[in-house]
Amino acid sequence: MIRPLLMSLALLMAEQPAVAQDVVAAQDGLSGLARFNAEESAVTDTRGGLAVELHLSQGVPYRIYTLGDPMRLILDFREVDWRAMSPTRLVQGEKALTARAGKIRPGWSRMVLDLAQPVVLESADLKVNREDGRAHLSVWLKDATPEAFAASVGTPDVAGWAIPKRQIDPGAQKKDPFAPLVVVLDPGHGGIDPGAQSDGVVEKDLMLSFAREVKEALLRGGDVEVILTRESDSFVSLERRVTVAHEARADVFISLHADSLNAGGAAGATVYTLDSEASDEASAALAERHERDDLLAGVDLSQSDDVVADVLMDLARLETSPRADLLARSIVLGLRESDLPVNSRPIRAAGFSVLKSPDIPSVLLELGFLSSDRDRDNLSDPGWREHMAVAVADAVRAWAIADEASRELVRQ
Structure with a gap:
C-alpha cells in the first residue's frame, strides 16, 4: 500500500500570583x-x-x-x-x-x-x-x-504537583539519521474532558482505542517508535501534549479527534494543519472549541506564552510547514486509496494549539464526525477502525520516505 501512496505523493510534491488561600x-x-x-x-x-x-x-x-x-x-x-x-x-x-x-x-x-x-x-x-x-x-x-x-486567582505552587515545563529550542533537535521513526499519537480529550458525545458514543474513548490501533499497525511494520500522549482515560492539557512530543524528539505528531458539527452536515475524514487564520468558519469553530476544552477542565491559561509570535519559532516553521502540508496530503491520499470516506474539503487549516510545535510536522486528523450517523456507526465498528488505522499507518510511512527524499535533495 505504501508504494502507490509514494507515487501519488510524488505528483503532489512539485502549521497572580498564587491563590490567597490554597x-x-x-x-x-x-x-x-x-x-x-x-x-x-x-x-x-x-x-x-x-x-x-x-x-x-x-x-x-x-x-x-x-x-x-x-x-x-x-x-x-x-x-x-x-x-x-x-x-x-x-x-x-x-x-x-x-x-x-x-x-x-x-x-x-x-x-x-x-x-x-x-x-x-x-x-x-x-x-x-x-x-x-x-x-x-x-x-x-x-x-x-x-x-x-x-x-x-491562580494555581497554587504545590510541591510535587506541577509537571516540569520544557524550554523548547527550535534548533536543538538533531537526531541520528539511522534512528527509528518516532511517531507521537495524540488521542484527543480524556478524563474530565469527554469531547463530543452522541448516542452513547464518547469521543475520548474512541480516540484512545483508535490511537492504540494505529500504534499496533505502525509497530507491525517495524523500525518505528510510537508514543501516545495519554495511555488511559486522563486529561492532558494542550500544552502538555506538545511537550510530550518534544520530550520524545518526535519526527511527526498526529492529534486524533472525532468532533460534532451539527451545522452543515459535516461528514468524512478531515486533516488540519496550522494556520493563524482558519480556512473556513467551521474550522475556526473547531479550533475555538478545542481551546475552550482546557478552560472547562480547569487549566490556568493566565501565564501561557504566545508561541506563534516567537520569531525563532516562526523561522523554524518555514521548514516544518511544508512537511506538515505533505503529511496532510499523504493521509488524505491514503484514506482515498483505501476507499475510506473523506470530507468534501479534506484538507483545512486553523490555529489549533496542539499543532504549534515549530520543529515537528504536526496535523490534526478528524476521523469523522459523531454528528453524522454514518461516521458514528463507522467509528463504533472495530473492523472499520482497524481498516482506517492501517491506512493512516501506511500514509505515515509513505510520508516519511517522501519527506526524507525531499530533504536529501535539499541537502544536496
Whole structure:
C-alpha cells in the first residue's frame, strides 16, 4: 500500500500570583480510590457566600483554588470516583452555575465549579470518621468584589504537583539519521474532558482505542517508535501534549479527534494543519472549541506564552510547514486509496494549539464526525477502525520516505 501512496505523493510534491488561600491536605495511611457520595453532597448558596459540602468514602489529599476568565472554583483530589455525581442535583442555588468532574492526570481527579459571581476562599476543612474512614470536605467561599476575586486567582505552587515545563529550542533537535521513526499519537480529550458525545458514543474513548490501533499497525511494520500522549482515560492539557512530543524528539505528531458539527452536515475524514487564520468558519469553530476544552477542565491559561509570535519559532516553521502540508496530503491520499470516506474539503487549516510545535510536522486528523450517523456507526465498528488505522499507518510511512527524499535533495 505504501508504494502507490509514494507515487501519488510524488505528483503532489512539485502549521497572580498564587491563590490567597490554597488548601492542601493529606491523611496519612489513606490511599486508593475514594468514592463520591452524591446523596449527602451539595453546593448551596449561603448568606454572604457559597458552601461546598462533599462526602467521600475515604480521606484523600486535595487542593482548592480559583481561576478567572471564566470564573471557576477548582478542587483537585487524589483520586475520586465521580460516577455517582449528577451536576444538576449537586448544584443548588444561583451562585454556582454547574459542575463537572473526572480524571485530570494519572492518580488525580478534579471537580470544576463554574461561578456566577465572584467569591474568595475563606475556609476548607476535611474531617475523617475514625470508625469507618469516611470523609467530609466542607468549603466556604465568601462573596467578594471583582477586584478581590481577581487578586485571589491562580494555581497554587504545590510541591510535587506541577509537571516540569520544557524550554523548547527550535534548533536543538538533531537526531541520528539511522534512528527509528518516532511517531507521537495524540488521542484527543480524556478524563474530565469527554469531547463530543452522541448516542452513547464518547469521543475520548474512541480516540484512545483508535490511537492504540494505529500504534499496533505502525509497530507491525517495524523500525518505528510510537508514543501516545495519554495511555488511559486522563486529561492532558494542550500544552502538555506538545511537550510530550518534544520530550520524545518526535519526527511527526498526529492529534486524533472525532468532533460534532451539527451545522452543515459535516461528514468524512478531515486533516488540519496550522494556520493563524482558519480556512473556513467551521474550522475556526473547531479550533475555538478545542481551546475552550482546557478552560472547562480547569487549566490556568493566565501565564501561557504566545508561541506563534516567537520569531525563532516562526523561522523554524518555514521548514516544518511544508512537511506538515505533505503529511496532510499523504493521509488524505491514503484514506482515498483505501476507499475510506473523506470530507468534501479534506484538507483545512486553523490555529489549533496542539499543532504549534515549530520543529515537528504536526496535523490534526478528524476521523469523522459523531454528528453524522454514518461516521458514528463507522467509528463504533472495530473492523472499520482497524481498516482506517492501517491506512493512516501506511500514509505515515509513505510520508516519511517522501519527506526524507525531499530533504536529501535539499541537502544536496
